[in-house]
Amino acid sequence: MVFYRSNEDGTFTICHKTEVVKNTLNPVWQAFKISVRALCNGDYDRTIKVEVYDWERDGSHDFIGEFTTSYRELSRGQSQFNVYEVVNPKKKGKKKKYLNSGTVTLLSFAVETEVTFLDYIKGGTQINFTVAIDFTASNGNPAQPTSLHYMNPYQLNAYAMALKAVGEIIQDYDSDKMFPALGFGAKLPPDWRVSHEFALNGSAQNPYCNGIEGVMEAYYQSLKSVHLYGPTNFAPVINHVARYAASVKDGSQYFVLLIITDGVISDMAQTKESIVNASSLPMSIIIVGVGPAEFDAMVELDGDEVRLSSRGRYAERDIVQFVPFRDYIDRSGNHILSMARLAKDVLAEIPDQFLSYMKARGFKPPPAPPPYTPPGIPLQTQI
Structure with missing residues (x-):
């Protein structure tokens, strides 16, 4: 699988390639880590396109199909929302009965906050x-x-x-x-x-x-x-x-x-x-x-x-x-x-x-103290 982040001009940029799973029609890919910035540039609703290929030794990999999602959708984790139909647009145009080339199911999703x-x-x-x-x-x-x-x-x-x-x-x-x-x-x-x-x-x-x-x-x-x-x-x-x-x-x-x-x-x-x-x-x-x-x-x-x-x-x-x-x-x-x-x-x-x-x-940062307010200056409250 190849993951792409969508850009403002409508183009796509590769942000991750999975490993190749050989000799099976039901591959399970390993979990991978990617920064939110690389995946969607911090925009949770930005389109993420995923292409699926059948690997060939000579490099002429066969395109199986694609689907789109977003960080917000993926963050729901394993659920009915994260089962995707993998569609090949060329086959869809040619064959009336064509539905999809298979499905991809999200098995797990976790967010880790990187501390500095x-x-x-x-x-x-x-x-x-x-x-x-x-x-x-x-x-x-x-x-x-x-x-x-x-x-x-x-x-x-x-x-x-x-x-x-x-x-x-x-x-x-x-x-x-x-x-x-x-x-x-x-x-x-x-x-x-x-x-x-x-x-x-x-x-x-x-x-x-x-x-x-x-x-x-x-x-x-x-x-x-x-x-x-x-x-x-x-x-x-x-x-x-x-x-x-x-x-x-x-x-x-x-x-x-x-x-x-x-x-x-x-x-x-x-x-x-x-x-x-x-x-x-x-x-x-x-x-x-x-x-x-x-x-x-x-x-x-x-x-x-x-x-x-x-x-x-x-x-x-x-x-x-x-x-x-x-x-x-x-x-x-x-x-x-x-x-x-x-x-x-x-x-x-x-x-x-x-x-x-x-x-x-496993030492986490201590919570930062509240911002300093000089004595004698009342806190402004908006009602």
């Missing part, structure tokens, strides 16, 4: 962002202009640009605008031990920074007080956020970790395991690669081509999005435009990753 990312946000689902910044020595001495962490008084370095571009968009989805900000790969005062999970503001008990401006401030302060070292370990910061995500089991919160790094991962096996474990949690990971390094490992973690696995266990879903910062440096020097493109691509997969988790767990 914003339905959850409006209903109060919390998005919690955590920032993790790479403080390894491969970034270069922050006092030198060649360093990716160079503290230039006149312009932002690559880390600050990436942080600002992505952060200014993500903070709109974070209800309290308080971001935990972490660093990894540095030696910390006073005993100069290497840490792969330290608070940028120096407070392990309260690593929260006020807005992206607060994160930027804590980042600059850290550059002045820590020693860049190594190696580049991702697993500790991923596990840090995963611990929080694991404690939320009701769909009320979702966690996003933004990692900004200059390249090669030292703990690839542990990182893969951390991501595979986190793929069943309400969590996504964004990795922005800065600098000229090769980012092959990041592409592998991204999991777009091949589903990530660790010790024979596959990730439940793709939760990592990787983008190389250098692809967004605008040659004309228009930083505003290039940062807007970076933010768009970095956040492109988050809504789908979020929805895949919520759907798999």
Whole structure:
């Protein structure tokens, strides 16, 4: 069967083809899903034409006949209204006794409302962002202009640009605008031990920074007080956020970790395991690669081509999005435009990753609160 949506000019557009059912004169076609927009463009009374064919191996399928219906008719489900005579107009014109070439009966019809990312946000689902910044020595001495962490008084370095571009968009989805900000790969005062999970503001008990401006401030302060070292370990910061995500089991919160790094991962096996474990949690990971390094490992973690696995266990879903910062440096020097493109691509997969988790767990969006009415303004009632 071939389904067609009618257009305003009287033409028809194919919107669905069923599978071929062979070797039977009484075929039963499998149920299929189609969006209401594709089927009738949201117009419940728009004509839907259905053609029925007898399949031939060489492609010269024999036209059996056709019938018309509408979304409104189909939505009545299995009933006497949804038994259709399949008519071949040519045969009808030639043969006086011709009634039809058979009938098609609708067996079932169901409507599912597709919820969106914003339905959850409006209903109060919390998005919690955590920032993790790479403080390894491969970034270069922050006092030198060649360093990716160079503290230039006149312009932002690559880390600050990436942080600002992505952060200014993500903070709109974070209800309290308080971001935990972490660093990894540095030696910390006073005993100069290497840490792969330290608070940028120096407070392990309260690593929260006020807005992206607060994160930027804590980042600059850290550059002045820590020693860049190594190696580049991702697993500790991923596990840090995963611990929080694991404690939320009701769909009320979702966690996003933004990692900004200059390249090669030292703990690839542990990182893969951390991501595979986190793929069943309400969590996504964004990795922005800065600098000229090769980012092959990041592409592998991204999991777009091949589903990530660790010790024979596959990730439940793709939760990592990787983008190389250098692809967004605008040659004309228009930083505003290039940062807007970076933010768009970095956040492109988050809504789908979020929805895949919520759907798999059966979490529906909470009902949106009623619109805000300022105090002192009476509600207008029409009588």
